[in-house]
Amino acid sequence: MTTATIRVYLFKGFERLWHWTQALLIILLGITGFEIHNSYHLFGYQKAVMLHNTLAWALIALIVFAIFWHLTTGEWRQYVPTTERLSAVAHYYAVGIFKNEKHPFKESEASKLNPLQRFTYLGFKILIIPVQVTTGLLYMYYNHWHEWGIFARLDLTALLHTAGAFALISFFIVHVYMTTTGHTPLAHIKAMITGWEEIEAD
Amino acid sequence: MPQRKTLLKQLLIIPVLLVVVVGLLMAKQVQVSRAADASPVALVAAEDNPAQQGDDEVSHSTADHTKFEVLQQPFETVQDVTNACLSCHTEAADQVMHTIHWTWEKHVPDTDQTLGKKDIINNFCISIQSNEPRCTSCHAGYGWKDKTFDFTVQQNVDCLVCHDTTGTYKKFPTAAGLPVYEPTEFNGKMFNPPDLNEVAQNVGHSSRNNCGACHFYGGGGDGVKHGDLDSSLKVPDKSLDVHMSPDGANFQCSDCHTANSHEIAGSRLRMLSQSDTHYDLPNDDHNRATCESCHGITPHSNPKINDHTDKVACQTCHIPEYARGGVPTKMEWYWKDAGQFNDDGSIKSTVDEQGFPNYNTLKGSFVDEVNVKPEYYWFNGVIRYTLATDKIDDTKPVEINPIDGSYDDPNARIYPFKVHRGNQPYDPVNKTLVIPHLFGKDDTAYWKNFDWGKSIQAGMDYAGLPYSGQYDFVDTEMYWPITHMVAPKEDALACDSCHTDKTQSRVGSLEGFYMPARDHNNILDLLGWLAAAGSLLGVVVHSSLRIFGSKKGR
Ligand code: HEM
Numbered sequence: 001m002t003t004a005t006i007r008v009y010l011f012k013g014f015e016r017l018w019h020w021t022q023a024l025l026i027i028l029l030g031i032t033g034f035e036i037h038n039s040y041h042l043f044g045y046q047k048a049v050m051l052h053n054t055l056a057w058a059l060i061a062l063i064v065f066a067i068f069w070h071l072t073t074g075e076w077r078q079y080v081p082t083t084e085r086l087s088a089v090a091h092y093y094a095v096g097i098f099k100n101e102k103h104p105f106k107e108s109e110a111s112k113l114n115p116l117q118r119f120t121y122l123g124f125k126i127l128i129i130p131v132q133v134t135t136g137l138l139y140m141y142y143n144h145w146h147e148w149g150i151f152a153r154l155d156l157t158a159l160l161h162t163a164g165a166f167a168l169i170s171f172f173i174v175h176v177y178m179t180t181t182g183h184t185p186l187a188h189i190k191a192m193i194t195g196w197e198e199i200e201a202d
Numbered sequence: 203m204p205q206r207k208t209l210l211k212q213l214l215i216i217p218v219l220l221v222v223v224v225g226l227l228m229a230k231q232v233q234v235s236r237a238a239d240a241s242p243v244a245l246v247a248a249e250d251n252p253a254q255q256g257d258d259e260v261s262h263s264t265a266d267h268t269k270f271e272v273l274q275q276p277f278e279t280v281q282d283v284t285n286a287c288l289s290c291h292t293e294a295a296d297q298v299m300h301t302i303h304w305t306w307e308k309h310v311p312d313t314d315q316t317l318g319k320k321d322i323i324n325n326f327c328i329s330i331q332s333n334e335p336r337c338t339s340c341h342a343g344y345g346w347k348d349k350t351f352d353f354t355v356q357q358n359v360d361c362l363v364c365h366d367t368t369g370t371y372k373k374f375p376t377a378a379g380l381p382v383y384e385p386t387e388f389n390g391k392m393f394n395p396p397d398l399n400e401v402a403q404n405v406g407h408s409s410r411n412n413c414g415a416c417h418f419y420g421g422g423g424d425g426v427k428h429g430d431l432d433s434s435l436k437v438p439d440k441s442l443d444v445h446m447s448p449d450g451a452n453f454q455c456s457d458c459h460t461a462n463s464h465e466i467a468g469s470r471l472r473m474l475s476q477s478d479t480h481y482d483l484p485n486d487d488h489n490r491a492t493c494e495s496c497h498g499i500t501p502h503s504n505p506k507i508n509d510h511t512d513k514v515a516c517q518t519c520h521i522p523e524y525a526r527g528g529v530p531t532k533m534e535w536y537w538k539d540a541g542q543f544n545d546d547g548s549i550k551s552t553v554d555e556q557g558f559p560n561y562n563t564l565k566g567s568f569v570d571e572v573n574v575k576p577e578y579y580w581f582n583g584v585i586r587y588t589l590a591t592d593k594i595d596d597t598k599p600v601e602i603n604p605i606d607g608s609y610d611d612p613n614a615r616i617y618p619f620k621v622h623r624g625n626q627p628y629d630p631v632n633k634t635l636v637i638p639h640l641f642g643k644d645d646t647a648y649w650k651n652f653d654w655g656k657s658i659q660a661g662m663d664y665a666g667l668p669y670s671g672q673y674d675f676v677d678t679e680m681y682w683p684i685t686h687m688v689a690p691k692e693d694a695l696a697c698d699s700c701h702t703d704k705t706q707s708r709v710g711s712l713e714g715f716y717m718p719a720r721d722h723n724n725i726l727d728l729l730g731w732l733a734a735a736g737s738l739l740g741v742v743v744h745s746s747l748r749i750f751g752s753k754k755g756r
Contacts, residue, residue, distance in 0.1 A: 038703060038719040045698040045719055049506065098751030143509040155716035159723050166730030173737040177745065 005183065005198040010112045010191055015075070018066050019192055025059045026168060033165050056136055063129065078113050079122045086115040097181065107197055120171075128167050135161035261406065268403040277398040280344055280381060281357040286402065288356060295356035297464040302471075303342040304359065306330075310472045312584045317471045322587050325535060325602055325624050325678040326421040327565075329590070329637040332664035335378040336641040340416035347378035349664070362396075364412050365405040371396045372415070376641075410436055410446060413455040425529035429574060429620035430686040434527020442527050443687050460490045467491040473583040473683060475515060475607065475615045493517070493688075513715075515581070515615040519695040520688050523573045524620060527687070530558045530570035535624035538675040540566035541652045564640075564649050566624075576618030576684050578709050580607035585681070590667055593633045599623070599677035600635070609714035616709060620682040627658055631670035635678075637661035 011019070032055065035041065035048040043051060070076040088104040093116070096104075105114035113121065138150070138157045145152060179188040183200050191197035267273055272286045288295055302308050307318035319337070323329050330337035331349070338346040344358045345351065352358075360379060362371045374382045374393050382393045418424060418433045425432030440447040445458070459468045460482075468491025477492035480499045490496065493516040500508040510519075525531040543563055544550045554560040558570035584606040594600045607614030628635050639660035640648045646660035654673055662669035695708070701719035704710040710720065 036701075036718050037722060038701075044696075045701045046696060049697070053506070098747045100752060143512065153716075155721070155723075158716055158718065158721075159726060162722070162726055163730070166726070166733060169730070169734045170737040173734065173741060177741040180745070181748075 004201040006201045007196045007198050008107060008109060009195050010107055010109065010197045011195045012073075013195070014065075014069050016192055016195060018062060018069070021062055022059065022066070025055055025062065027172070029055050029059065030165060030168060030172075033161075037162060037165075053140060056133075056140070060133060063133070078111070079118055079125060081118050081122055082115050084115060086119075089114050089116045093181070102200070107199055112197075124171065128164055128171070131160060132164040132168070135164065263406070267405055270403075273402045274399060277402070279383075280360070280362065280398065283398050283402050284344075284357045284359055284361055287361045287405075291361075294361065294464065295359040298342065298359050299353065299356070300463075301465045302469060303364075303464075303466070305353065306341065308469065308471050310584075312472060313586045315587055315589070317587055321589060323590055323602065323635050323637065325622055325626050325680045326427055326532070327640060328537075328626055328635075329661070329665075331637050332639040332661045333641040336376050338379045339373045339375045339377060340419075341379045344379050362401055362405070363415065364408045366396075366401050366412065367406040367409065368401055368404050369411060370394075371401045407454065408456050409454050413459075417455075421532060425525060425527075425531045427532070427622075428682055428686075429524040429531035430521065430682075430684045432525070432527060432529035432531070434529050435686065438527060438687075441690060441693070444690055445688055446686075458490050458495070460488050462488050470683060471585065473581075473585070475581050475583040475613060475617060476511075493520075513609070513615055515617045517683075517685050517688070518576075518578060518616050518618050519699075520691070521576065521618055521684050521686075522689055522693055522695050522699075523575055524618075524684050524687055525572045525574050526689075528572060530556070530572045531574065531620065532568055532622060533571045533574065533620070534569035535566060535622065536568075536675075537566045537624065537626045540564060540648075541654075563652075574620065575708070577621050578616050578618055578712065579605055579681070580609060580611065580614045580712065580714075581605050581617035581619075581683070582607035582611050582614035588635060590635055590637055590662075590665065592635075594628065594635060594676065596628065596630060596633060596674075596676045599679050600628075602635075602678050602680040605681050609712075616712065618684040620684055622680045622682060623677070625675040625677050627654055627673045628676040629658075629670050629672065630674045631672050632668055634667070635676075636669060636673060637665050637667065639664065 029052060032043065032048045032052040035043060036045065036052060042048065085104055092101060092104050096102075103114075107114075135157050138145075138152060139154070139161055141148075142154055142157075144150075179192075180186075182188040182191075183198065187198055270290070272289055275282075275286070277283050277286075284295070298304050302318055305318065306320040307316060309316050319330055327333070327337070334349075334351075335347045342360045342363060344360055360373075363373060372381055372393055373379055374386060375388050381396055383395050385395065386393050414431075414433065414436055417428075418431050418435065419426070420431065421427030425434075435443055435446050438447045440449040444450040445453040451457075456466075459466045461467070467489040474492050476499070477489075477494040480494045482488065482490045482495035497516070499511050501511075502508050539561070541563060542550055542561075549563045550561060551559070551563070552561040554570070556570075556572075558572075559568055560570070561567045585603045586606065587603050588594060588600060605617075605619070607617075626635070627638055636658045638648055638654065638657040639646050640657065643650060644660075645651055646653075646656040648654065648657035651657070655671070658673050659669055659671070698719070700707050700709045701717065704720055707717075707720045709717070
């Protein structure tokens with residue numbers, strides 16, 4: 001490869017810490033969650049529940065920090081959806097990538113997410129995670145519904161929570177794969193570790 | 203390579219942070235569980251509580267009964283002893299006469315039924331009516347040999363059967379509640395007349411032996427009826443019963459089955475699936491016959507487990523199996539098979555491979571078991587009985603005492619039961635269960651003549667009930683709540699005893715609620731795994747195309 005690259009600092013310290021911690025927590029929540037779902041036996045039901053609940057609180061704590069960080073740094077703007085060049089990016093992943101075309105989007109500190117990522121991660125942040133946290137907390141506090149005046153059904157709560165978990169599995173598979181689509185297969189992963197992304201210079 | 207180093211450092215911080223967060227949360231849970239180990243109940247159960255030691259302990263009573271002259275007089279009869287007791291305990295007989303131990307009858311407002319041993323039918327020896335002298339050997343009285351028994355004669359109250367501490371006072375099995383005055387044999391066992399002065403001068407609080415003399419032998423033999431009450435509880439290991447074991451709390455029955463004016467708490471005819479006053483404090487009703495009376499409703503250190511106590515009875519997890527003391531209990535009893543003799547015409551009596559009785563000419567065939575897993579049902583404490591006056595549906599097994607409750611019933615909890623199944627005679631024309639006359643020396647008693655027709659006619663006539671003259675056998679089921687033989691906490695059911703596949707779950711058949719691990723939505727699971735497989739497939743196809751494309755590009 002002789003392509004010239006330039007380095008941009010995309011992911012700040014907190015962001016990277018948050019990302020990897022969240023990744024680990026969600027993976028472990030998935031592993032314990034599907035044991036609770038009786039998909040397999042690993043830790044044993046009781047341990048799985050205890051772990052799941054503890055991990056859930058860790059995730060909630062992390063999310064609180066992340067929200068604070070996004071709001072105070074203004075980084076939330078990175079997730080404002082845009083259709084600008086959306087079809088170009090989609091076209092790239094559907095067709096162009098096989099023909100070694102250039103990626104139509106250039107990351108920069110001001111705009112580090114391509115329009116497809118913006119949509120996906122926004123959905124992740126405002127749909128899947130809130131659904132998981134809300135249904136998870138409801139599930140956890142099932143015994144208090146009555147005294148708190150909550151009218152819900154446990155079977156539907158569990159159904160949504162499980163649906164969210166399945167969504168996360170598919171997200172995870174595709175997400176991990178997409179990290180390999182940088183200019184080298186590990187480029188994106190490296191960027192999320194070091195903060196520095198190498199992008200091809202024009 | 204400075205860049206690589208910082209990269210490693212930054213990577214390290216992730217697991218470190220995670221370990222710290224998770225570790226902190228776990229440490230908190232461990233602390234909570236340590237603190238809860240020193241619960242008040244554990245302290246109460248301390249081994250050196252003198253009030254709970256066995257008979258050979260110093261008495262703490264303020265009265266020494268050996269010093270009472272009235273108890274030194276020569277006693278002709280047991281009734282004389284009762285009179286002597288009543289000369290000081292003036293209200294005792296009157297109190298007893300108001301209790302179910304005397305009346306064998308109780309009105310239950312919830313079902314507006316009058317129940318009790320006197321009235322109900324079961325699927326063991328069916329009914330006491332016309333069989334009194336045999337059954338009333340467990341009556342707290344003397345001489346109830348037939349329906350002419352006068353329930354108002356105070357001297358016929360049997361004080362000794364409950365208050366003897368010598369262990370020498372025994373009622374004869376077929377003498378309507380009386381002991382013998384001459385040495386007498388019963389089924390190869392010798393019954394000697396008690397020394398009434400010795401017994402009367404050594405009365406005291408009722409122990410497990412007193413209550414057990416009747417309650418361990420319900421159904422006519424050791425452990426037959428209840429499954430959680432048998433002679434193994436006289437001196438149980440801690441592994442059998444943490445409360446009654448001398449190595450545990452060494453409780454007597456009356457430590458939980460508290461008495462108010464001789465009325466003992468904890469009748470099975472109307473149970474409390476959960477106590478409304480959770481702790482029984484001095485100003486409460488002095489009814490301590492529920493687990494919560496001492497343990498409260500949130501006794502676990504793990505709050506997740508406490509979250510279950512509104513819907514799951516303590517007994518459900520803490521009595522993993524009943525009949526654990528080695529004494530078998532009857533699980534099935536088929537009266538229809540009764541009346542078969544050996545070839546030589548003698549009474550046939552056989553045992554199974556484990557040595558448990560499986561046939562007797564007098565009673566039919568049985569299945570006896572030890573270490574039995576309970577069945578679980580929603581139960582709010584209300585039991586409705588099928589009496590001999592009630593119409594039955596003979597197309598399916600008749601529930602002799604259907605239990606009430608469902609998930610939606612706030613008073614109901616999942617409760618463990620022994621279900622005793624079998625068949626027994628009924629009237630296929632009138633569609634009622636029938637009362638056979640079993641015991642007696644007359645020519646209608648089944649156990650003498652082996653003629654069901656005569657026996658049933660005699661029993662029904664005796665009870666004043668209509669009988670068509672035809673009989674057949676109908677399948678019956680009877681529910682016995684399991685509440686004794688509480689195991690050490692290490693032996694309690696684990697979460698996955700219930701939270702597992704429907705076919706494995708102990709509560710797999712209970713309906714009306716969602717339970718994690720047991721329940722799931724098949725469609726969602728299918729779609730979810732298909733989506734995951736689809737994503738994987740997409741990734742494989744996409745990456746193959748990329749590899750292919752890049753090769754071509756080169
Ligand atoms: C803060 C977020 C979360 C909370 C508060 C939470 C809470 C819970 C609770 C309380 C349960 C029921 C456990 C029990 O008592 O039996 C549960 C089950 C489950 N959780 Fe979570 N959870 C969270 C996040 C997640 C995530 C991120 C996943 C997947 C990646 C997940 C997957 C599952 C699954 C599959 C089940 C089993 C559902 C069932 O079969 O009924 N959870 N969760």
